[in-house]
Amino acid sequence: MTEGAGYITLGYLDVALAALLLCINAALSFSLNLGLGRKILIAGARMAVQLLIVGLVLKALFVSVSPWLTALATLVMIGFAGYEARARQETRFHGFWSWGLGAGSMAFAALVVTSFALSTAIRPDPWYHPQYAIPLLGMILGNAMTGVALGLERLLSVVYRERRSIEARLLCGAPIQTALQGGVRESVRAGMIPTINAMAAAGLVSLPGMMTGQILAGVEPFEAVKYQLLIMFLITGGTAIGLGAAVLGGAKLLSDDRHRLRLDRIYTRS
Amino acid sequence: MLSIRQLQRPGLGPIDLEVPSGKCACISGPSGAGKSLLLRAIADLDPNTGTLMLDNIGRSHMPAPVWRSRVGYVPAEPAWWETTPAAHFGDVTAATETAIRLGLSKDNMEQSMDTLSTGERQRLALARALELSPRVLMLDEPTSALDEDSTRLVESEIGRVLGRGVAVLLVTHSDSQTARLADMRYTMQPGGILT
Numbered sequence: 001m002t003e004g005a006g007y008i009t010l011g012y013l014d015v016a017l018a019a020l021l022l023c024i025n026a027a028l029s030f031s032l033n034l035g036l037g038r039k040i041l042i043a044g045a046r047m048a049v050q051l052l053i054v055g056l057v058l059k060a061l062f063v064s065v066s067p068w069l070t071a072l073a074t075l076v077m078i079g080f081a082g083y084e085a086r087a088r089q090e091t092r093f094h095g096f097w098s099w100g101l102g103a104g105s106m107a108f109a110a111l112v113v114t115s116f117a118l119s120t121a122i123r124p125d126p127w128y129h130p131q132y133a134i135p136l137l138g139m140i141l142g143n144a145m146t147g148v149a150l151g152l153e154r155l156l157s158v159v160y161r162e163r164r165s166i167e168a169r170l171l172c173g174a175p176i177q178t179a180l181q182g183g184v185r186e187s188v189r190a191g192m193i194p195t196i197n198a199m200a201a202a203g204l205v206s207l208p209g210m211m212t213g214q215i216l217a218g219v220e221p222f223e224a225v226k227y228q229l230l231i232m233f234l235i236t237g238g239t240a241i242g243l244g245a246a247v248l249g250g251a252k253l254l255s256d257d258r259h260r261l262r263l264d265r266i267y268t269r270s
Numbered sequence: 271m272l273s274i275r276q277l278q279r280p281g282l283g284p285i286d287l288e289v290p291s292g293k294c295a296c297i298s299g300p301s302g303a304g305k306s307l308l309l310r311a312i313a314d315l316d317p318n319t320g321t322l323m324l325d326n327i328g329r330s331h332m333p334a335p336v337w338r339s340r341v342g343y344v345p346a347e348p349a350w351w352e353t354t355p356a357a358h359f360g361d362v363t364a365a366t367e368t369a370i371r372l373g374l375s376k377d378n379m380e381q382s383m384d385t386l387s388t389g390e391r392q393r394l395a396l397a398r399a400l401e402l403s404p405r406v407l408m409l410d411e412p413t414s415a416l417d418e419d420s421t422r423l424v425e426s427e428i429g430r431v432l433g434r435g436v437a438v439l440l441v442t443h444s445d446s447q448t449a450r451l452a453d454m455r456y457t458m459q460p461g462g463i464l465t
Contacts, residue, residue, distance in 0.1 A: 259338075
């Protein structure tokens with residue numbers, strides 16, 4: 001550890017010491033036959049490699065301050081978020097939409113909310129400065145991803161489970177939008193709950209990660225709180241927009257112009 | 271009158287069929303032959319091709335919800351979305367009258383859906399379809415879970431509906447029911463061909 005400009009910098013040995021906890025976890029798992037040891041070690045190693053690469057990429061981006069490289073990083077992040085959201089769904093759409101619906105919704109939400117924050121609250125110069133744009137986008141995208149994945153998973157599973165009662169409503173002359181309303185509402189609620197819970201618990205139960213990071217990096221606590229509030233509002237807005245787009249888009253894909261329930265467009269992995 | 275030309279979907283058809291107003295067409299055939307698929311296709315629940323006309327108006331010229339209100343369909347296992355039968359009806363008084371004609375009681379209308387028997391749910395589903403005053407009524411084994419007395423009540427209600435000029439398309443495995451109700455008889459062959 002060395003004293004830096006207002007914060008204590010970490011050496012690789014310091015990080016390695018913390019990683020010992022992970023090794024202890026893995027050892028316990030092996031001795032208790034929990035079957036988690038390998039997973040813990042692989043996930044830990046994967047995280048370390050990913051974050052080190054991201055650190056290098058961010059360093060290069062911050063030096064170049066190029067709009068094209070920032071845009072490229074944005075695209076890559078959206079692509080991975082779409083892949084990750086897809087992987088978390090047990091029931092999926094066939095073909096392109098299994099990835100495209102989640103990725104498209106998250107891209108729309110993250111770009112709208114990040115642009116809003118960059119052009120109003122933060123106003124860096126230039127406006128796309130990667131030091132601000134990329135972390136903001138990452139946080140909004142990460143949370144939108146959780147909401148979108150949960151919302152789509154719930155929508156497809158509810159619609160599959162309730163298919164007979166949905167068709168019963170159609171047979172009574174209801175439009176498909178009305179027949180799907182219950183599923184859409186339930187899915188939006190399911191997707192928003194983690195974000196609402198995080199807001200409700202912030203400060204009381206846990207200190208949010210970003211705020212903790214800023215305080216550790218020497219930022220005055222009240223400044224860190226203001227940043228955290230901004231981020232939480234952006235995350236909630238981004239999650240709601242992405243989730244809304246994904247669930248409404250999903251409901252559209254589950255129907256057609258003859259108000260049919262199109263379960264032939266989805267499949268369950270199990 | 272319901273007129274069907276070249277109705278097709280995977281596992282079904284092509285099917286040509288005409289059911290005049292006030293007439294009952296009975297369809298029988300082995301399980302899995304495609305009888306329910308035919309009714310679902312006519313109700314436009316599954317993608318299909320063909321020309322369907324109701325009283326000389328093409329299905330494609332009618333929004334699907336309007337088509338399904340006029341061409342009523344009661345599946346073999348009807349489903350529900352509210353907790354009591356009454357909550358599924360707009361006019362509960364009229365629906366209760368229909369339910370009583372079908373051998374149900376007024377109390378059945380406020381009972382929890384979970385506590386109703388299969389036969390009670392079948393008859394309530396018929397009442398629900400009739401509430402929309404359809405021009406065509408498609409029934410998929412509507413008395414499969416009913417005793418003889420209840421079956422007669424349902425058949426008598428079908429007779430009332432026919433008397434009002436509604437065309438009825440009835441899928442049944444019962445030869446005696448076919449004998450009592452059918453103006454036209456068809457058999458669905460495996461592979462979805464109607465003869």
